[in-house]
Amino acid sequence: MHLAIFGATGRTGRVVLDQALQSGHQVTALSRNPAMIAQHERLRVVTGDVRDSAPVAQTIEDAHAVVSTLGRQRHGPAICTEGTRTILSAMAAGRPRRLLVLSNYGVAESRHRSLYVAVSWLLERSVLRDKEHMEALVRPSETEWTLVRAPILTNGPRTGRYRTGSDLRLTFTSKVSRADIAEFMLSELEDNAYLRQGVAITS
Template sequence: MRLAIFGGTGQVGRQLVQQALDRKHKVTALVRDPARAPVHDRLRIVQGDVRDARAVQKTLTGSDAVLSALGQRRLRGVTVCTDGMRAILPAMQTHGVTRLLAVSGYGVADSRHHGVYVTSLWLMIRSIMRDKERMEELIKGSDTRWTIIRPAVLTSGPRTGGYRTGTGLHLAYGSKVSHADVADFMLSQLTCDDHVHQAVAIRS
């Protein structure tokens, strides 16, 4: 498949790019710093910002599916996921691309509950959680065949394939999952319709 990947130099994004190439997909990745991206004959790099509609359009040209691993480490004024999706969704419509897989966060939208773990997330990283929640609203209101992925605490562990997923899966403080396993699950959904129009939690 021909994949457009956003957030390709982040922890999950790097795994998405490498595993997609390992699976013989052709990848186009939008990155701000091309020096942080690998070199591969099936990888096309577009330099730019996800908020730039022209760069997003260029990234999506000729693609069969979109994978988003957008995110930001700062704790205040975070809008990259919302802003990015505002550019990505119209570009998908323009190019006739319907399949979308996006990393969000556990504890937003219908996964927000009053447990200690989720309450703590909203206290510590409220701006990030709001950004993810607004992104989900945009995705769910779109005409795409979307799947939202809500991971547990992310780690740098190896790809195991031994993770659990589910729309009602409960995550707590001890729940973890590797960046590599999140990428593995996302790529597995490219040829699977089991979770279309679902938000799925994932943990080891």
């Protein structure tokens, strides 16, 4: 499969990119600084900003699916919202249709009345607001989307032992390694078990 990956230089995006290449996928990745991505025979890197339409269109050209692991810094721009708007605009022209997006637990319909969600919003309001606005763009789109709502992410090993579900409730003890969430995201591209759904994940 040919994947277009956005956010490939982020902490989770790097793991997704590495696993995609290890699994034999062809990858095109967008980066403002291509030097941050190691060369690979099945990897093409496009230089540019995810908020600019031309490099985004170039990145998704000929791709079978789009994977976004964009993440906002606490005091940075609303990159998830702005970047996703550009990605959706480029996808509206036709192929590809499949879209997998890394989000956060505690936004949209997963914003339950729980202490875990309340504290998350208290500590990371700008980050979660960006993700919530991003999801509001994705859900009514005509893409074949899946929103992966992550808990606390760790740098632990790939175990293959995690739970997922559209109704899964997360708590303060919920966490998952970036290696496991990358495995799940790539497997979801094949399984399509959560088409047009938000899915939570935890180890």
